[in-house]
Amino acid sequence: MRFLGLETRTLTAGLIFSLGTLGAASSQAADTYTVGVEASFPPWAYVEGGEYKGIAIDAMEKIAEDQGLDIEFKDLPFPSLIPALSAEKIDILATGLTVTEERAKVIDFTVPWWETNDVIVVPKDSDLNVFTAVCCGATVGVQGGSSQKAWMEANVTNSDIDVNLKSYDSYVTAITDMLNGRISAVDVDDTSAQEYINEGRPVKIAGKIFIRAPLALAVSKGDPQGLLAKLNQGIVNLAESGEWATIVHNYIPGVTVPSVPGKMPEYVDTYRKPVAGLPDLGN
């Protein structure tokens, strides 16, 4: 009788194997905090040669060292980051995350460490300006789940202006699509735009939309791990020691570093006095 024994053996081996990987996959070291990043979002976070690099990565590592935290990074696509934080699959969110009122309802922000404005990026040889790029049937690319997308939806597509929005998983892909001619412009934060130009991509900034949007780190609502105070202190320490400016200039030379902590909007509950770890601050 052929193969009957082999069939049963293979089946059993397969079952043990899949259960084994399940078991191995589920085990996790305790007390190591998982920091969620979107690792295709230069200059804030990306992967090069197998290593995590970027402003948020370097800063987070320094803050962790300063505050005695054990961390490991986890890469998730941008739209998954906030759900992951809400579900406590990650403990800290460290990426170029804009503080918005909707987000403040579901997660807890640290004090802002950066301020961005949005820019409209167009191909280098285009003659569109910030107004003509965002009108008249143009298609503008944004990153899915981003504040730029929310801003565009609130202020542009919902009004009389005739513009289509196209969502992308990452800005880099959006830029590529634009250079391929599929969309006419991309709405992105100014640091990322500067990064693309520095990298030599044939794009230019058509105009700036002044948002003065604060960027901050985040933890799960209610700060279940008690990390908020440490992170806030860490951010302030990083800025005061000058290391923050060093890190930023590593990636975006020549840019002005806004003061830390940045402007704290009133609608964020974690910015009410006393702010965790910085009791003198707050609204």
Add this chain to the structure above:
Amino acid sequence: MDIYDVLLRDFPFLLKGLGVALVLLAALLALGFVIGLAICLIQLYGPRTRVVQWPLKVYERVFRGVPIIIMLFIFYYGLAGIFDISSFAAAILALGFRSGAYQSQIFRSAFQSIPAGQMTAARASGMTLTQAIRWILFPQAIRHAIGPWTNEFSSEIKETSLAYVIGVVELTRQAHYIITSTQGNVLTVFAVVALLYFIVNKAGNSGLYWLEARLAVPGFEKRQ
């Protein structure tokens, strides 16, 4: 550094991503095999009662009908409330349960294409239902199932690339890293990745055909 130098330097990471994808593939196919076979056997030879058969039908509808990304989210985020589950484990479960729904269909067809007389003769000799399935039907069903199963294999290879949405760093995601860190070169990088997927697919198919040849019995396909 031009793109080819980067690819050369980062090729080990692509291979690492490929390794992750292959382990995920093996695990989900194994899980799907066990689930699919179990469902098939209960549907064909188990109690005909509604309380047994109806949940199986629902299972199949759900896992075939819900988009893969949603299923991944459900297992990764949705289960988070009940117990802690890693990305990799969630991916195995989501994709494995789904594969089970498809594989049960494959096995059902395979078992049903066995002439009814085989079971009758087995039972008439005094074999229990379990013995008849194990020694007479299953070896024949497996031979019928290999062809369609090759399709399932090819299908699932492609679907492992969706696991990145819950944070599994497999081949496609590794390619994404290279693209973002070099700000472009989409075509080159993905051409390499496509080639890797193609190789895996081809290797798998060849393996399955070898298995089919090895199990072949003279005149098996002929009806008596």
Add this chain to the structure above:
Amino acid sequence: MADVPVLRVDDIHKRYADNEVLKGISLTLERGATKVLIGPSGSGKSTLLRCINHLNKPDRGTIELDGQRITDANIDRMRAQIGFVFQDFNLFSHLTVLDNVRICQLKVKRLTHDEATRRAHEELERVGLGDKADAYPAELSGGQQQRVSIARALAMDPMLMLFDEPTSALDPELTGEVVKVMQQLADDGMTMLVVSHEMGFARQAADEIIFMEGGHIIEQGPPDVLFSTPAQERTRAFLNVIAEHG
């Protein structure tokens, strides 16, 4: 016990939808006896055979094998003692001839590998196919397949052999080899109940012919009596039809 009949069938009823196929069949089969069931198609002969080993479950009535009642609880054990030969042979197509004859010995009777192999070769020799042990069923002619199927049944050392139209699916020139084997079995003292149109076999080997029509047993008796001077008109009518068609 020597005086208990090997098979006792008592008042079997079987209905399919609104068609009652068996309307109260009773018969006995003594040790070593060979009985042949004849009758027009649809008379319920095959159904009766399948009711005996519960391949079809009777609606009413009992079957006793060697004095023991066949029930759901003991059915697998009972079937191991009843050899069944099908019209369509039903050999296990993924196994060699040798494995076909061996597998039930190994799995059902749990014999050792050596013992099962020995018995298998024995029965294959007995049906004249000793040299075909390594062939696959698809490589054999119909007559050869049917002989293997008989060997498969015999290897289980059954106390009763049931034959359901064993030659009906064979080309005429191949029926001879199968009938010859059945004849030999009958001579060797096997207890057999055969459904068949092979009148030659019936005449020579049967201890009793049972004529069925419309779900009833119309008449039964030794072949020399029933074939020459049937008591019932319907029996006579059937035999005339058979005679016309040779």
